Amino acid sequence: MSVQKPSIPQGTRDFGPAVVARRTYIFGVIRRVFEKFGYAPLETPTLENLSVLTGKYGEEGDQLLFKVLNSGNFLKKQKGDVIKEQVTADDLLAGAKAVLPKIAEKGLRYDLTVPFARYVVMNRGTLVFPFKRYQIQPVWRADRPQRGRYREFYQCDADVVGTDSLLCEAEIVLMMSEVLTSLGLTDHTIKINHRRVLGAFYQALGGEGTEVDLFTAIDKLDKIGREGVGKELAERGFSAEATEKLFDLLGVAGSFDEKLDRLLAAFVTAGVEPDGADGYQGLQDLRRVLEYLRGFGFEKWDNLEFDVTLARGLSYYTGCIFEIKINNVNMGSVSGGGRYDNLTGAFGLPGVSGVGFSFGVDRLYDCLEELSLFPEAVAATTRCLIANFDAESETAVLPVLRRLRAAGVATELYPESTKLAKQFKYADGKGIPYLLLQGSEERAAGQFKLKTLATGQEQTLTLDEVLTELAG
Amino acid sequence: MSVQKPSIPQGTRDFGPAVVARRTYIFGVIRRVFEKFGYAPLETPTLENLSVLTGKYGEEGDQLLFKVLNSGNFLKKQKGDVIKEQVTADDLLAGAKAVLPKIAEKGLRYDLTVPFARYVVMNRGTLVFPFKRYQIQPVWRADRPQRGRYREFYQCDADVVGTDSLLCEAEIVLMMSEVLTSLGLTDHTIKINHRRVLGAFYQALGGEGTEVDLFTAIDKLDKIGREGVGKELAERGFSAEATEKLFDLLGVAGSFDEKLDRLLAAFVTAGVEPDGADGYQGLQDLRRVLEYLRGFGFEKWDNLEFDVTLARGLSYYTGCIFEIKINNVNMGSVSGGGRYDNLTGAFGLPGVSGVGFSFGVDRLYDCLEELSLFPEAVAATTRCLIANFDAESETAVLPVLRRLRAAGVATELYPESTKLAKQFKYADGKGIPYLLLQGSEERAAGQFKLKTLATGQEQTLTLDEVLTELAG
Incomplete structure (x- = not known):
């Protein structure tokens, strides 16, 4: 290739x-x-048969139909005849109109x-x-x-x-x-x-x-x-x-x-x-x-x-x-x-x-x-990104991720432990409104930081509170 | 035609x-x-360009691609050359492989x-x-x-x-x-x-x-x-x-x-x-x-x-x-x-x-x-058919029809005043579960008959009661 x-x-x-x-x-x-x-x-x-489509949209319409070549060896298709009895050099010189019915039976x-x-x-x-x-x-x-x-x-x-x-x-x-x-x-x-x-x-x-x-x-x-x-x-x-x-x-x-x-x-x-x-x-x-x-x-x-x-x-x-x-x-x-x-x-x-x-x-x-009439909610896909600090934190948040999803909240865990800036950029690029963080300190306290990316606002919450905030 | x-x-x-x-x-x-x-x-x-698709699915896959004929006079398309310099009788005898690239650039x-x-x-x-x-x-x-x-x-x-x-x-x-x-x-x-x-x-x-x-x-x-x-x-x-x-x-x-x-x-x-x-x-x-x-x-x-x-x-x-x-x-x-x-x-x-x-x-x-696992609710489309007795009843039920729809209930009024048997058959054929009837008697009393087609059960209800029954 x-x-x-x-x-x-x-x-x-x-x-x-x-x-x-x-x-x-x-x-x-x-x-x-x-x-x-x-x-x-x-x-x-x-795919429709060209016999169904042709002649229904006027001559101009017929021109505008996308025609699909017969599959296999399209020049040999019909009833085992040899090539030259189907599409001949004369057909060719007569142009597409003469050749078309012999090589395409279907259209879009x-x-x-x-x-x-x-x-x-x-x-x-x-x-x-x-x-x-x-x-x-x-x-x-x-x-x-x-x-x-x-x-x-x-x-x-x-x-x-x-x-x-x-x-x-x-x-x-x-x-x-x-x-x-x-x-x-x-x-x-x-x-x-x-x-x-x-x-x-x-x-x-x-x-x-x-x-x-x-x-x-x-x-x-x-x-x-x-x-x-x-x-x-x-x-x-x-x-x-x-x-x-x-x-x-x-x-x-x-x-x-x-x-x-x-x-x-x-x-x-x-x-x-x-x-x-x-x-x-x-x-x-x-x-x-x-x-x-x-x-x-x-x-x-x-x-x-x-x-x-x-x-x-x-x-x-x-x-x-x-x-x-x-x-x-x-x-x-x-x-x-x-x-x-x-x-x-x-x-x-x-x-x-x-x-x-x-x-x-x-x-x-x-x-x-x-007219700017698309509701904002339409654009949103994932609602919450959970930050991935290190292997330990990653393991700790898996049940959280599961619980959020079970509550119907579209949630992702960033799949790699990497710089937080990169994870922010991911959330931003994807239009994810919330970032959920649990560093070792929050983990010890059984809490989470929930950051609203549009405003920068940060709240320290329990998992139940996070669920209420995000599933609402 | x-x-x-x-x-x-x-x-x-x-x-x-x-x-x-x-x-x-x-x-x-x-x-x-x-x-x-x-x-x-x-x-x-x-439609994808054949250059994108070809060679990605193995030789067998290439055979199975649906190819779309170039639009317009596909035999004349390329750079104004005359026909015989593009698809020649020799090409033709060589078969589809030689002709194809000249007449089809796109595939499905x-x-x-x-x-x-x-x-x-x-x-x-x-x-x-x-x-x-x-x-x-x-x-x-x-x-x-x-x-x-x-x-x-x-x-x-x-x-x-x-x-x-x-x-x-x-x-x-x-x-x-x-x-x-x-x-x-x-x-x-x-x-x-x-x-x-x-x-x-x-x-x-x-x-x-x-x-x-x-x-x-x-x-x-x-x-x-x-x-x-x-x-x-x-x-x-x-x-x-x-x-x-x-x-x-x-x-x-x-x-x-x-x-x-x-x-x-x-x-x-x-x-x-x-x-x-x-x-x-x-x-x-x-x-x-x-x-x-x-x-x-x-x-x-x-x-x-x-x-x-x-x-x-x-x-x-x-x-x-x-x-x-x-x-x-x-x-x-x-x-x-x-x-x-x-x-x-x-x-x-x-x-x-x-x-x-x-x-x-x-x-x-x-x-x-x-395994008969499709939920029954999936099949239903229209929830209620309003019977059409005559011109007078038809006019009388138009606001009812409007109110049911406003409540989110998919509802139809049979579009013609015709035999009730025909209207039943319509509801049955379409899998509509409820038939709503208002004859002159019910109209005088400000009431409706709601018939559950699966059981034949009939209730005499006010419009509010009908709404509660159907929107629930």
């Missing part, structure tokens, strides 16, 4: 003890809320939604519907790494499938609110909209251009402003009149209730048709969600906004859509989701309605860090 | 809610013990030890030594899947590097003992041996054959018996006399202390030399571990065995070695580990001594299941 300078792949990260502790704290808050609302944990494999999980849909279909015979699951696992994307964008990162999803009850949407608002409040992220806005409301906008404009172009333009409103959106719409074949009508609709103001009323009036005026994927149904759904929230006694109305400009990635959403913005941090949305009607269709189980949402843990982490 | 029958790759698994809950329970027990002993969590990326984590060594070397400037870390993450091996052997499975490792104090070995015994006891696996044997004791055996035999052959043969003792080992040793050039001497040594009996004394005498008789990698040091180390354990007040001596036939995969172990066997289940070892002197050497940091061990979660799971 030659000596090498080790490194990790671009876009991946090591998480040291302090960071893991903080991430575990975030996961814990999310998990508790999910479980309190009846969502149960699911874990799917990191790209999100948690497709594996969830696959799981539901594979287990439809035994699952109890509505099926409520949450899933907290890493995903991988071969994206160009940049600040805040990683190739390996965690998602925290909660979805319920098998019911179209809008109770689920209302509970998603409650869950979002509780997670953010529990984390101390009180200055947030939960944005809600409905896919059919956007569809009604398209109708109201008179059917110019395409729906997708309209939504894509709306989605950019907070980035490129009215002028930019107007320009883009013009390029896409929307008339100036239609664009003006759009801005009227997008400009609807007032409380949640008022916006619902005003849009309803506007739809009637604009002649939006009351059938098919109609906007009236969208407004009705939103009103029902609102009623559920009132029934729950929801109080954080300032944090909930019916945002008609919210469009999101609209590939599979068909009903309510959600997004969360933390207002006092300059950061994209930390959560999003929505209702879909045909997630499992690609795997042969059509017509299963569901709704779900996802937290981005890396962004939540950055928000908590920027 | 064409409809397809979905599947998951061979050797991988989906973990549904009940299984995740049980696995989480095992991880939780292990994590708590690790942390109580001052081990701090580390997480490393799933194969164990937690090499990434740990890499992390220590990359962060040596900022880490505080001795560095105690634990790591609970999945690993991947392209092994042929079979019963109990998966291609994706979790390891739970704890290691300390930067000290050769035998306190660490003693604490490993304590941690092993506490984890097993906490899980209820009381009928276990923690086996301990020392690499240098085995080295002394080799010396005592007179230097015939090779050390590796000797250890390999000893390792098979419980599989192929004395006769098999004797035959194998004869084939490897060991004389009958040497083999007999070996069985005398391996047959050493008595308590831990007695074995130490008897081996010491045997080494002297056999003329084992007191220098280099000598067996006397091995015996001394084991005696010191024993003293530490006595100092701790360790009591489970029946569960600790100095097993001179324990050899383990000896590639990098240099000191004490460990293994755990659950005696009342037919299963291989559930944990193993040992001391190593040069784990970080391959990455340019020689001479860092460390010791660590690992739990196999899949095997622990199977043991707990076979």
